[in-house]
Amino acid sequence: xxxxxxxxxxxxxxxxxxxxxxxxxxxxxxxxxxxxxxxxxxxxxxxxxxxxxxxxxxxxxxxxxxxxxxxxxxxxxxxxxxxxxxxxxxxxxxxxxxxxxxxxxxxxxxxxxxxxxxxxxxxxxxxxxxxxxxxxxxxxxxxxxxxxxxxxxxxxxxxxxxxxxxxxxxxxxxxxxxxxxxxxxxxxxxxxxxxxxxxxxxxxxxxxxxxxxxxxxxxxxxxxxxxxxxxxxxxxxxxxxxxxxxxxxxxxxxxxxxxxxxxxxxxxxxxxxxxxxxxxxxxxxxxxxxxx
Amino acid sequence: xxxxxxxxxxxxxxxxxxxxxxxxxxxxxxxxxxxxxxxxxxxxxxxxxxxxxxxxxxxxxxxxxxxxxxxxxxxxxxxxxxxxxxxxxxxxxxxxxxxxxxxxxxxxxxxxxxxxxxxxxxxxxxxxxxxxxxxxxxxxxxxxxxxxxxxxxxxxxxxxxxxxxxxxxxxxxxxxxxxxxxxxxxxxxxxxxxxxxxxxxxxxxxxxxxxxxxxxxxxxxxxxxxxxxxxxxxxxxxxxxxxxxxxxxxxxxxxxxxxxxxxxxxxxxxxxxxxxxxxxxxxxxxxxxxxx
Numbered sequence: 315x316x317x318x319x320x321x322x323x324x325x326x327x328x329x330x331x332x333x334x335x336x337x338x339x340x341x342x343x344x345x346x347x348x349x350x351x352x353x354x355x356x357x358x359x360x361x362x363x364x365x366x367x368x369x370x371x372x373x374x375x376x377x378x379x380x381x382x383x384x385x386x387x388x389x390x391x392x393x394x395x396x397x398x399x400x401x402x403x404x405x406x407x408x409x410x411x412x413x414x415x416x417x418x419x420x421x422x423x424x425x426x427x428x429x430x431x432x433x434x435x436x437x438x439x440x441x442x443x444x445x446x447x448x449x450x451x452x453x454x455x456x457x458x459x460x461x462x463x464x465x466x467x468x469x470x471x472x473x474x475x476x477x478x479x480x481x482x483x484x485x486x487x488x489x490x491x492x493x494x495x496x497x498x499x500x501x502x503x504x505x506x507x508x509x510x511x512x513x514x515x516x517x518x519x520x521x522x523x524x525x526x527x528x529x530x531x532x533x534x535x536x537x538x539x540x541x542x543x544x545x546x547x548x549x550x551x552x553x554x555x556x557x558x559x560x561x562x563x564x565x566x567x568x569x570x571x572x573x574x575x576x577x578x579x580x581x582x583x584x585x586x587x588x589x590x591x592x593x594x595x596x597x598x599x600x601x602x603x604x605x606x
Numbered sequence: 607x608x609x610x611x612x613x614x615x616x617x618x619x620x621x622x623x624x625x626x627x628x629x630x631x632x633x634x635x636x637x638x639x640x641x642x643x644x645x646x647x648x649x650x651x652x653x654x655x656x657x658x659x660x661x662x663x664x665x666x667x668x669x670x671x672x673x674x675x676x677x678x679x680x681x682x683x684x685x686x687x688x689x690x691x692x693x694x695x696x697x698x699x700x701x702x703x704x705x706x707x708x709x710x711x712x713x714x715x716x717x718x719x720x721x722x723x724x725x726x727x728x729x730x731x732x733x734x735x736x737x738x739x740x741x742x743x744x745x746x747x748x749x750x751x752x753x754x755x756x757x758x759x760x761x762x763x764x765x766x767x768x769x770x771x772x773x774x775x776x777x778x779x780x781x782x783x784x785x786x787x788x789x790x791x792x793x794x795x796x797x798x799x800x801x802x803x804x805x806x807x808x809x810x811x812x813x814x815x816x817x818x819x820x821x822x823x824x825x826x827x828x829x830x831x832x833x834x835x836x837x838x839x840x841x842x843x844x845x846x847x848x849x850x851x852x853x854x855x856x857x858x859x860x861x862x863x864x865x866x867x868x869x870x871x872x873x874x875x876x877x878x879x880x881x882x883x884x885x886x887x888x889x890x891x892x893x894x895x896x897x898x
Contacts, residue, residue, distance in 0.1 A: 412801065435815055447815060470814065474807050483801050484808055487794045491817035494793075498786045498863045502779045505850075508857040509704065509775050515766050516776055522762065523727055523739060525783035527819035558797075565800040568894045570869070571790045574862040602860045 318463065319343070319368040319398075320359075321388050322378035322408065323350035326434070329442040330378060330467050332357035337466040344368040366393035369402075374460060376405045382414035389418065395425050403459050404429045407448075411557045412482040413564040419478040428456045431478035433485035434468065445469045451480035486561045489554040490572050495529035496551065497575035497595055503537055504599035513538050536593035548595060549588040551579045610634070610755065611660040611690075612651075613680050614670035614700065615642035618726070621734040622670060622759050624649035629758040636660040658685035661694075666752055668697045674706035681710070687717050695751050696721045699740075703849045704774040705856040711770040720748045723770035725777035726760065737761045743772035778853045781846040782864050787821035788843065789867035789887055795829055796891035805830050828885035840887060841880040843871045 316339060320331040323345035331354055334341045341359040344367070345351060351361040362368035365388045369375050375398055377385050385406055389395040398404070404422055406415060406429060415431045422429040430452035440446040446468030450457055457473050464471045474484050502525075506516050517534045520526060536542035555576035562569040581598045582590070590597075599605070608631060612623040615637035623646050626633045633651040636659070637643055643653040654660035657680045661667050667690055669677050677698055681687040690696070696714055698707060698721060707723045714721040722744035732738040738760030742749055749765050756763045766776050794817075798808050809826045812818060828834035847868040854861040873890045874882070882889075891897070 447811060449811060470811070472807055472811055474811070475801075475803055477802070480801055480803050483798055483803055484811060487798050487803075487808065488812060488815055488817045490794050490797065491790060491812060491819075491822070494786070494790045494863065495817070495819060498783060498790075501786075501861055501863050502782050505782065505854060505857065505859045505861065506775055506779045508859050509767075509772055510769070511767055511772050511775055511779075515764055516779065519739060519741060519762070519764055519766075519776060520780060520783060523780055524820050524824070525780045525787070527783075527787060527822075528816045530783070530819075532816070562797060565797065566895065567797045567800050568891070569793055569797065570866040571786065571793050571863055574866050577862070599860070603858065 316373045319372035319375040321365045325438050326441040327378040328353045333444045335359050342368045366397045369394035369397040374403045379408050382410035402427050405432050407432050409433050412479040412561050415482045416479040429478050430456050431481035449474050449481045449484040451475040490558045493551045493555045494571050494575045495527045496533050497578045499530050500596035500599050533593040537596045542591045544591040546592050548582045548592050552583050608665045611664035611667040613657045617730050618733040619670040620645045625736045627651050634660045658689045661686035661689040666695045671700050674702035694719050697724050699724050701725050704771040704853050707774040708771040721770050722748050723773035741766050741773045741776040743767040782850045785843045785847045786863050786867045787819045789870045791822050792888035792891050825885040829888045834883045836883040838884050840874045840884050844875050
């Protein structure tokens with residue numbers, strides 16, 4: 315059976331590693347948080363004192379860290395890369411810019427290991443229920459090695475391309491659509507509110523029409539509240555639409571809608587609303603238009 | 607029983623007027639097309655030789671014409687306004703700019719008649735099945751007069767506000783969301799295609815994620831075709847996003863996303879694709895980015 319090392323036991327990493335244990339994989343994990351290591355141990359996994367120790371002798375190293383910089387630190391400074399089995403596979407499942415993934419893959423390849431680029435969507439709920447969407451890019455052979463692991467973590471496992479970086483691009487495109495969809499609902503509601511249209515009725519009508527989107531139905535109700543519960547913060551889209559625009563620069567692609575939406579989230583953050591629910595990007599439109 | 611005059615027997619008007627006849631209303635119709643008048647007669651309605659003749663003695667005059675200019679011509683030049691019963695109601699169901707609806711309502715009110723602003727969505731299919739969405743704005747009394755008529759035409763009848771122009775604004779907001787949703791799918795797909803991501807797999811993933819929208823699922827598949835069937839033309843969104851931006855000017859509301867999306871449809875039309883399916887706004891991104 316494949317020996318799995320799992321680095322990055324956060325809100326997603328703990329349920330993901332637990333699901334691997336349940337499906338019979340031998341999992342050794344590392345995280346800086348002792349609580350996270352205890353959680354893995356309680357689920358039947360093994361704890362390691364360092365990332366290098368976790369990776370020693372493993373066939374597959376899963377990285378579920380916060381960003382590309384942490385992935386680089388684990389692999390190239392923490393010694394995990396060299397500790398892996400020769401020909402071992404790294405599954406980079408964190409959300410990273412496509413160009414950063416390409417650069418990491420090149421260094422991994424030169425060290426005689428293989429990388430599969432495999433960001434996820436579905437959040438903590440999907441991680442817990444093993445219903446994540448996994449967008450994997452890498453050679454067919456490498457994908458074959460990690461496929462049983464991915465099937466234990468999600469129920470929508472896609473091989474989106476042969477080149478690492480393409481998985482990160484699919485995740486980037488996902489965030490482009492999500493970010494613009496949130497901002498355009500705010501733009502639409504702010505326009506309607508200028509002429510006194512009842513926004514609750516508007517939301518009901520739009521939810522059932524060709525104007526509907528997943529984000530309209532999810533964020534729309536929270537846009538009608540002045541200080542809603544935070545399910546995802548404005549600053550997440552400041553970051554993610556930043557990754558989108560970086561990807562556009564790297565590939566030389568014009569992204570006029572994503573660029574305009576990013577400005578609206580940036581302005582919300584700049585006015586002090588970075589930690590507010592991302593639906594509150596509508597406050598940027600209210601500020602622009604002078605709506606109370 | 608209410609006597610209904612119906613002016614504008616196009617692809618929507620014929621099935622709408624037929625549904626009114628079926629529900630027991632006395633309907634007298636007018637259109638410049640003899641075929642349209644025959645269709646109404648075959649359905650059990652009465653034909654008139656002019657809009658004025660159709661409106662003579664009617665309690666409610668439905669205008670299902672092409673635009674605000676036609677509505678003005680029928681009411682103020684064609685004599686239909688004065689021919690209506692004193693205190694008669696005009697239901698303006700064509701898609702018009704909110705400011706134009708306000709101007710028409712003022713003239714109607716001065717002539718001692720009442721106007722309800724009631725654009726629809728749902729297309730020919732909704733008109734035929736009597737499942738239209740109707741977004742009505744006007745006083746509660748006036749809405750009460752036309753409510754039985756609207757219930758015969760649609761199954762989602764909303765009273766969105768007391769002031770005529772607010773219905774047109776809801777329809778305008780609907781088109782804002784639709785137009786931006788189409789353009790952003792094109793922007794996302796064009797970015798992904800720059801790095802060789804398989805767009806069919808991308809569409810499948812996005813359709814099941816938080817990035818989904820009604821337009822993504824409907825227009826996305828046609829974006830993957832080089833010359834798809836035309837279900838709605840690029841020039842429709844050149845016009846409708848133009849109405850959106852006019853509404854933003856009239857109310858002094860900044861609409862950065864709608865403005866950017868409009869540019870993309872305008873460019874598509876300017877390159878000679880005005881009659882192509884609106885999914886082909888993706889060609890504007892391909893032209894911008896040099897994608898073949």
